[in-house]
Amino acid sequence: MASEKLYLYPIWIRIWHWMNAILFITLLVTGVSMQYSNPENPLLISFERSVELHNLCGILISLNYLLFFIGNLFTSNGKQYKMKTKGLLTRIFNQSVYYLFGMFKKQDAPYPISAENKFNPMQRFIYSTAMYVGFPIIIASGAAMLFPEIIVPQVFGFSGLLLTAIVHVIIGFILSLFLFIHLYVCTIGSSISSNFKSMITGWH
Numbered sequence: 361m362a363s364e365k366l367y368l369y370p371i372w373i374r375i376w377h378w379m380n381a382i383l384f385i386t387l388l389v390t391g392v393s394m395q396y397s398n399p400e401n402p403l404l405i406s407f408e409r410s411v412e413l414h415n416l417c418g419i420l421i422s423l424n425y426l427l428f429f430i431g432n433l434f435t436s437n438g439k440q441y442k443m444k445t446k447g448l449l450t451r452i453f454n455q456s457v458y459y460l461f462g463m464f465k466k467q468d469a470p471y472p473i474s475a476e477n478k479f480n481p482m483q484r485f486i487y488s489t490a491m492y493v494g495f496p497i498i499i500a501s502g503a504a505m506l507f508p509e510i511i512v513p514q515v516f517g518f519s520g521l522l523l524t525a526i527v528h529v530i531i532g533f534i535l536s537l538f539l540f541i542h543l544y545v546c547t548i549g550s551s552i553s554s555n556f557k558s559m560i561t562g563w564h
Contacts, residue, residue, distance in 0.1 A: 368478050369562040373437060376427050377559055383421040388536055390414040395529075418502045425495055440478050441488045451481035463548060473564060483545075486538065494535050501528035 369377075390413045393404040405413070432438035454470045459482075463469070471480040479487060504511050504524050512520040549555040558564045 366473070366475055366564045367562055368473070368475065368564045369559055370435075370437075371562070372427070372431055372435075374559055374562060376424060376431065379424045380421065380428070383417045383424060384535070384539060386417045387414060387421065388532070388539070390417070391529075391532060415506060418499075418506065422499045422503070425499060428491065441484065441491065443481075443484055443488060448481065448485065452485060455480050455482040490535060490538050494531055494538070498528060498531040498535060501525075501531065 389404055390410040393410040394407060394414060397404070397407050397410065399407050404410075432441065451471070458467065458470050469480065471477065473480075501524050505521070505528060508521055511524055514520060515523055546555040549558075555564075
């Protein structure tokens with residue numbers, strides 16, 4: 361059966377995607393280095409350099425997110441992140457069964473990729489949650505830590521700065537898990553490299 365070639369990723373999406381990947385990985389490395397480095401024996405990067413890089417990449421990824429948000433607002437790509445709640449759990453279950461069993465038996469995907477639906481139901485739910493919930497929270501908490509004078513000093517008797525830092529780290533950890541899962545899922549296309557090539561050429 362011949363497969364149809366689809367142009368799914370216009371140039372602005374590819375630029376945003378690769379910038380997001382580079383900046384997020386740099387934020388992950390510098391964040392871990394800040395958390396665990398001994399100033400006298402740096403784990404990955406010196407603490408001072410990690411802080412500088414983390415702050416810079418945090419600003420850049422925020423601007424890059426603005427590109428994503430505006431792009432989705434004014435192009436058809438935004439509809440890819442809209443979910444129909446009716447039957448959502450059933451669709452996610454069907455996709456889960458495929459990922460766990462079906463694809464290893466060479467079964468057809470229950471929700472094949474098309475120009476109208478770049479994401480299967482599970483991807484749509486996870487990507488929408490990551491981009492419209494996780495990213496705004498981590499950007500807002502990061503901005504607050506960059507300008508700590510705007511943070512409420514006390515929240516129910518707890519330090520506002522500490523609570524902001526905890527939220528930032530937790531969301532960063534969750535988004536890091538998303539990154540690793542995303543990379544794995546990208547390897548299960550028609551070949552290990554096919555999905556990565558798609559994000560370079562735009563063609564699926």
